[in-house]
Amino acid sequence: MSKRVITFGTFDVFHVGHVNILERCASLGHTLIVGVSSDKLNFNKKQRYPIYKENDRLKIVQSMSFVDEVFFEESLEKKREYIEFFKADILAMGDDWKGKFDEFSDICEVVYFPRTPSISTTEIIEIVKSI
Incomplete structure (x- = not known):
């Protein structure tokens, strides 16, 4: 039986940590479905909008060869609905x-995967801001 895997994220300022987690997710099954946080959801979570607009972030994730389906995650409270x-x-x-x-x-x-050490979107944004 083929397994369908779902994951969620903002995927802003796309970096190798994003690639690593998506590859790990894809390795668990036959189909990888990715929920990309909408700009509005990201603002509600972090009180700031992503650097990249939601359509650009969706397109970046969609371009990965091992990603099969992509959609906008509009609400954290809908995770169960999305999974179902x-x-x-x-x-x-x-x-x-x-x-x-x-x-x-x-x-x-x-399943929870370890993050890629020494890289985070927030850290990258802070470094760029300080330059």
Whole structure:
């Protein structure tokens, strides 16, 4: 049976850490579905808009050869709906979210991957701002 894997993220200022996590997610199954946080959702979470607009971030993620489907995540509260709608067998996330999505283990397997050391979008943005 082929597994459908779903993951979520902002994917702003796309970097190797994003590639690594998406590759790891893709390795878990046959189909990788990615929810890209909308600009509005990102503002609600972080009180700032992403550097790259949502359509650009979606296009970047969509261009990855191992990504099969991409959609805009409009609300954190709709994770269960997204998992069910896309018939995901596995929810995979970075371990900065460890334990936060265990509630979905009743409908799918939940996997957390370690983040790529020494790289984060927030850190990159701060470095660029200080130059």
